[in-house]
Amino acid sequence: xxxxxxxxxxxxxxxxxxxxxxxxxxxxxxxxxxxxxxxxxxxxxxxxxxxxxxxxxxxxxxxxxxxxxxxxxxxxxxxxxxxxxxxxxxxxxxxxxxxxxxxxxxxxxxxxxxxxxxxxxxxxxxxxxxxxxxxxxxxxxxxxxxxxxxxxxxxxxxxxxxxxxxxxxxxxxxxxxxxxxxxxxxxxxxxxxxxxxxxxxxxxxxxxxxxxxxxxxxxxxxxxxxxxxxxxxxxxxxxxxxxxxxxxxxxxxxxxxxxxxxxxxxx
Amino acid sequence: xxxxxxxxxxxxxxxxxxxxxxxxxxxxxxxxxxxxxxxxxxxxxxxxxxxxxxxxxxxxxxxxxxxxxxxxxxxxxxxxxxxxxxxxxxxxxxxxxxxxxxxxxxxxxxxxxxxxxxxxxxxxxxxxxxxxxxxxxxxxxxxxxxxxxxxxxxxxxxxxxxxxxxxxxxxxxxxxxxxxxxxxxxxxxxxxxxxxxxxxxxxxxxxxxxxxxxxxxxxxxxxxxxxxxxxxxxxxxxxxxxxxxxxxxxxxxxxxxxxxxxxxxxxxxxxxxxxxx
Numbered sequence: 001x002x003x004x005x006x007x008x009x010x011x012x013x014x015x016x017x018x019x020x021x022x023x024x025x026x027x028x029x030x031x032x033x034x035x036x037x038x039x040x041x042x043x044x045x046x047x048x049x050x051x052x053x054x055x056x057x058x059x060x061x062x063x064x065x066x067x068x069x070x071x072x073x074x075x076x077x078x079x080x081x082x083x084x085x086x087x088x089x090x091x092x093x094x095x096x097x098x099x100x101x102x103x104x105x106x107x108x109x110x111x112x113x114x115x116x117x118x119x120x121x122x123x124x125x126x127x128x129x130x131x132x133x134x135x136x137x138x139x140x141x142x143x144x145x146x147x148x149x150x151x152x153x154x155x156x157x158x159x160x161x162x163x164x165x166x167x168x169x170x171x172x173x174x175x176x177x178x179x180x181x182x183x184x185x186x187x188x189x190x191x192x193x194x195x196x197x198x199x200x201x202x203x204x205x206x207x208x209x210x211x212x213x214x215x216x217x218x219x220x221x222x223x224x225x226x227x228x229x230x231x232x233x234x235x236x237x238x239x240x241x242x243x244x245x246x247x248x249x250x251x252x253x254x255x256x257x258x259x260x261x262x263x264x265x266x267x
Numbered sequence: 268x269x270x271x272x273x274x275x276x277x278x279x280x281x282x283x284x285x286x287x288x289x290x291x292x293x294x295x296x297x298x299x300x301x302x303x304x305x306x307x308x309x310x311x312x313x314x315x316x317x318x319x320x321x322x323x324x325x326x327x328x329x330x331x332x333x334x335x336x337x338x339x340x341x342x343x344x345x346x347x348x349x350x351x352x353x354x355x356x357x358x359x360x361x362x363x364x365x366x367x368x369x370x371x372x373x374x375x376x377x378x379x380x381x382x383x384x385x386x387x388x389x390x391x392x393x394x395x396x397x398x399x400x401x402x403x404x405x406x407x408x409x410x411x412x413x414x415x416x417x418x419x420x421x422x423x424x425x426x427x428x429x430x431x432x433x434x435x436x437x438x439x440x441x442x443x444x445x446x447x448x449x450x451x452x453x454x455x456x457x458x459x460x461x462x463x464x465x466x467x468x469x470x471x472x473x474x475x476x477x478x479x480x481x482x483x484x485x486x487x488x489x490x491x492x493x494x495x496x497x498x499x500x501x502x503x504x505x506x507x508x509x510x511x512x513x514x515x516x517x518x519x520x521x522x523x524x525x526x527x528x529x530x531x532x533x534x535x536x537x538x539x540x541x542x543x544x
Contacts, residue, residue: 115506115507115508129318132291132317132318161314173474175474175476175507176472176507177474200455200472202508203470203508205446205455205457241453241474243474243476244448244452244453244474244475245452246451
C-alpha cells in the first residue's frame with residue numbers, strides 16, 4: 001500500500017508550532033524552562049492550528065488517516081492534535097501522554113507504514129538531562145506510534161541530544177522511514193550546522209544521515225539543497241530516496257549565478 | 268590523582284557518573300573526542316556514561332578509568348554492585364550507536380551465575396528439541412518438525428536457541444549491536460542483542476521498495492562454529508524486514524555473526540561479508 005499523495009495545495013513547510021525554541025546553553029534549568037515557555041507562547045500565537053482537534057468539523061487526508069482541515073497546508077501534523085483513524089475513530093496525539101514524565105518542547109507527527117500497516121511517526125523534542133558540564137540539553141527523538149484509539153509508543157529512537165537545536169520533519173516514505181532535519185551546534189565548539197537523519201520508526205533504528213544542506217519536504221523522494229547557510233548560494237542539489245537515503249541525482253552549480261535556497265526548504 | 272572509586276553509602280548510577288566526572292576533571296578534563304580516540308569508544312557512549320544516562324558496561328568503565336590513569340579495579344567492583352541491584356526497565360527498543368555497549372541504569376549485569384547459565388542451556392536444549400520456531404514463515408533449522416502456528420499466540424516464551432525473539436521478553440531491552448548498510452545503502456543488515464536474555468538475533472530490512480514477489484534471507488551463527496547446530500536461519504517472501512530466530516550466548520567474549528541475501532526478480536543478491544557483533 002502506498003501513502004496517498006500530498007494535497008496539491010500542500011506547502012512543504014509549516015510556519016508555526018513545530019520547531020523547538022532552543023534552550024540557552026548556559027542557562028541550565030532556567031533556560032530549559034524558557035524553552036518550554038517560549039514554545040508554548042509560540043504555539044499560542046499560532047492560533048487554532050497549534051492544538052488542532054478538527055473543531056471546524058472538516059477533515060482532510062493524512063496518509064490513510066485524516067487530520068483537521070485547518071492543517072491541510074501542513075505536511076505533518078503539529079501536536080498535540082487529534083487524528084481520525086478509519087474504522088477506529090479519533091485518537092489524541094499528545095507527546096506529554098506518550099512520554100509521561102518528560103518535558104515536551106515540540107512535537108509533530110507524520111504517517112508511514114510498517115510493512116502494510118499504517119502507523120504514525122512522532123518527532124518530539126524533550127528536555128534532556130544535564131550534560132557532563134552541567135548544562136541543560138535538548139533531545140530529539142523519533143517515535144513509532146501505533147494507530148489505535150489510545151496511541152502507544154512502539155519504538156523510540158534518539159536522533160540528537162545536546163545543546164540548543166531545532167528539529168523539523170523533512171520527508172516521509174511508506175517504508176517506515178521519515179527524515180528529520182536537525183539544526184544547531186551539532187558538534188561541540190563548532191558552528192551551527194544541519195544534519196538530515198532518516199529514521200525507521202517501524203523498527204526503531206536510524207538508517208542514514210546527511211550532513212549539511214536544507215531539505216525540501218517530499219514523499220518517497222526529497223530534495224536537499226547544499227548551501228553553507230539558509231541565505232547562502234546553493235552549491236549543489238541532490239534528489240534522494242527517503243527510505244534509503246540513496247542519492248538519485250546530483251546537480252552542481254558551476255556558473256556565476258547565485259542560486260538561493262528555495263524558501264520551502266529554508267523556513 | 269584519585270585512583271580509587273568513591274563509594275557513597277547509598278550508591279546510584281547518577282552518583283557513579285558524578286564520580287566519573289570528578290575523575291575526568293582530575294585527569295585534566297579531556298574532551299569527549301580525545302577520550303573517544305583514547306578508548307576506542309564512541310562519544311555518545313562516553314557521554315551517556317559520564318552523564319549517568321546509562322550505567323556503562325564493565326568494558327567501558329575499564330577503558331574510561333584507564334584513560335584517566337586510575338586503577339579500574341575498585342570502579343569495576345562498584346559498577347558490578349550497581350548492576351546487580353538493578354532490574355530491567357525499558358519497554359521500548361531504542362536505537363543504539365553500533366559501538367554502544369552501554370547498559371542503561373537499572374540493567375542487570377550480563378554475567379550470570381553458573382546455575383543460571385546451566386538453566387539457560389537446559390532450556391535452550393529442551394526448546395530447540397521441540398522446535399519452537401514454527402512461528403516463522405520461512406525455514407529455520409528447528410522448524411521442520413513443528414506443528415504450524417504453535418507460537419502464534421500465548422504468553423512470552425523463554426529465551427532459547429531457535430526461538431522467535433518477538434515471542435519473548437528479550438525484545439523489550441534489545442539494542443542494535445551492529446548495523447551496516449548494504450546493497451548501495453538500500454538494505455540494512457543488523458544484529459540485535461538482549462542483555463537480559465544474553466541472546467542475539469539478526470534483522471535484515473530492505474528500503475528499495477521491492478519487497479513484493481521477492482525474498483529476504485538471513486542466517487546467524489556463532490563465529491567459532493559457523494556450521495554448528497546453534498546457527499539459525501530464516502527466509503521469507505513479500506516482507507520488507509525479517510528477524511532470525513535467536514541464539515543464546517552466555518559467553519560474553521563469544522561473537523555472533525550474520526549473513527544475508529535478498530532476491531530481485533528471482534535473482535539472489537549476496538548482501539556482503541558477515542556482520543559480527
